[in-house]
Amino acid sequence: MTEAVQKPGQSVLHEYRSERIVEYIKAHPEYRTVAIALSGDVGFYSGAKKLVDLLEGNVEVICGISSVVYFMAKIGLSWDDAKIVSAHGRKCNLVSLIRHNPKVFSILGTEDGVASLAKKLVYYGMGDVILYVGENLSYENEKIFHDKAENLTEYRGDALSVVTAYNEEATPLSAVHGIRDEEFLRGKAPMTKEEVRTVSLSKLCLAEDSVCYDVGAGTGSVSIEMALRAWNGEVYAIEKKEDALGLLKENRQKFAVDNLKIIPGTAPDAMKELPVPTHAFIGGSSGNMNEIVKLLLEKNPEIRIAINCITLETVTEAMNAIRDFNLTDVDIVQLSAARSKTVGRYHMMMGENPIYIISCSGRGEEV
Numbered sequence: 001m002t003e004a005v006q007k008p009g010q011s012v013l014h015e016y017r018s019e020r021i022v023e024y025i026k027a028h029p030e031y032r033t034v035a036i037a038l039s040g041d042v043g044f045y046s047g048a049k050k051l052v053d054l055l056e057g058n059v060e061v062i063c064g065i066s067s068v069v070y071f072m073a074k075i076g077l078s079w080d081d082a083k084i085v086s087a088h089g090r091k092c093n094l095v096s097l098i099r100h101n102p103k104v105f106s107i108l109g110t111e112d113g114v115a116s117l118a119k120k121l122v123y124y125g126m127g128d129v130i131l132y133v134g135e136n137l138s139y140e141n142e143k144i145f146h147d148k149a150e151n152l153t154e155y156r157g158d159a160l161s162v163v164t165a166y167n168e169e170a171t172p173l174s175a176v177h178g179i180r181d182e183e184f185l186r187g188k189a190p191m192t193k194e195e196v197r198t199v200s201l202s203k204l205c206l207a208e209d210s211v212c213y214d215v216g217a218g219t220g221s222v223s224i225e226m227a228l229r230a231w232n233g234e235v236y237a238i239e240k241k242e243d244a245l246g247l248l249k250e251n252r253q254k255f256a257v258d259n260l261k262i263i264p265g266t267a268p269d270a271m272k273e274l275p276v277p278t279h280a281f282i283g284g285s286s287g288n289m290n291e292i293v294k295l296l297l298e299k300n301p302e303i304r305i306a307i308n309c310i311t312l313e314t315v316t317e318a319m320n321a322i323r324d325f326n327l328t329d330v331d332i333v334q335l336s337a338a339r340s341k342t343v344g345r346y347h348m349m350m351g352e353n354p355i356y357i358i359s360c361s362g363r364g365e366e367v
Contacts, residue, residue, distance in 0.1 A: 001037040018050040025055070039160070041066040045086040045107070068105055071134045071162050074144055079105060087113070088160070095120050095258035096231045098129060098165045100173040105164045111156045114163060118152040121165075124256035132164040133157065177201045177225055184221050185251050189244035191219040192283055192308060195337040196355050201225055203331060203359035204279050204306045209233040213277045215267045215292060216284020220248040220260075226281070227257035234259050236274050240266045240286070268295040276300050282307045282318075289317035290324060297325055297367045309356040318358050325367065327360040 002012050011031075013024050025034055042048040042063050052059050072079040083101040085092050088109035094117055097104045108114065114133055121129050127150030135143040135158035143157070149165075177198040184191065192200065200222065206212065210230040214223040217237035227235040237260060239245055248262050263270050268291045276299045285292055289307075296303050305327075309315040322330055334356050338349040 001039060005035055005037055016047065018047055018054055021051065022054045040107070041068065044068070044084075045088065045090070065138070067107065067134075067137055067162050070137055071132075071144075071164065072105065074134065074137075075132045075146065075164065077103065077132075077164065077166070079103070082164070091232075093231050093259045094165070095124055095126075095256055096228070098126065098167050098170070099124070099256045100170055102167055102170045103164060104167075105162065108161050108163055109159060111159050113159075113161065114152055114157060115155045117163065117165075118149040118155070120258060121149040122153060124253060124258070126167065126169075126256065128169070130166040132166065133161060134163070135161045137162070173228060173231075177229070179221070179225060181221070184219055184224070185247055185254065186219060187243060187247045189219045189241065189247050190284075191221050193337070193352055195352075196308065196335055196357065197222055197225060199333060199335055200281065200306050200308060200357050200359075201229070203333075203357060204281060204304055206230050206279055207233070210278045211275055212236070213238060213271060213274070213280040213296070215271070215280060215282045216286070217248060217262075218244050218283060220244075220251045222281050222283060223248070223260055224251055224255050224257055226279075227260040228255070231259065233278075234261065234275065236261050236263050236271075236277075238263045238265065238267050238270050240264070240270075268292045271295055277303055279304045280306075285314070285317065287317070289314070290321050293321040293325055293327075294367055297362050301362045301366060302364045303362050305360050305362075307358045307360075309358060310353055315356050315358075318356075322358070322360055326363060326365075328363050329359075329361040331359045333357040 006012055015021050038046055038048055040046055042061055048061060068079055068084055082103035082105050083097050084105045086107040087094060088107040094106055121127060129149045130146055131149050131152055132146040178194055181194045206229045208231055210233040212226045212230055212235045214226060214237045217223050217239040220237055223235055223237040237248055239248060245264055252260050266286055268288060280296050280303060282292060307318045309318055336354040338351045340347040341350045
């Protein structure tokens, strides 16, 4: 890049850290004009954003041809309906995006980036997705090709490349909570039912980048819905029972939620080394409610919590924790639902177990 813009006799600094670039410029007031060459689009996950803020002065941003525009034109696909993201030096849940969007464009950042993505797509049953790969765009050694994901699991290429995933079988993500119970693999492990799950998740108020714990995850119905809503975040399903752990893995694969991590063990011990959560759902506490809430608040004093209680003893434990830790924004809903069952030509309503849904938040104070 510097060779492309440098003139004879000009000084050149090779540096990518914005602070160091600004320090160099301030240390050389004799340079009246400084050119900073950046790879990629200056408006798309670019170092230009931070540089403009740090330079605080007479800055002119000059854009080149965006890799999105160039590459999509080369492969003959429109990009007005594409999801455009970057997985270069940052977390990006490409699997979920590809499952729910026909076209996904992303910048990659490692030599095995294409292979890693292809392996995940194959694991989640999307081996037929077409991956368009572009390397060294616009240069003499430009390389552009496409193939099914199942054929690219061992591919190694240029570290800084782009990919467009084309998925004709993409299933749009529902705009609301409430996957039908029948869609989950069940077994004998307990499962939070559809109506209760919908209300519980609405009380949590998740964002797309939330970091969530599902304590006592069971079959993973809440974990799955969390992971779909917080598609750009992370979900940690904590479960101690072996049969439930197996179902969790199967449901994770079925719904292709790559941002769902399964944590074997009993809470709160199994939660100690996990990242700081923004939200937590407690579906089972094994009698450790106070200890679980205490650890959650130690990790994040402002955490949002939803607790499902099917027994009065659990309600008592939850209310004691709310009192002991002085939690705020407390909301209690007692939910009873009934579903119809066909008996001959009649429909009878069969009641589900009534349940208490208790939601609350930390006050932002240290425990």
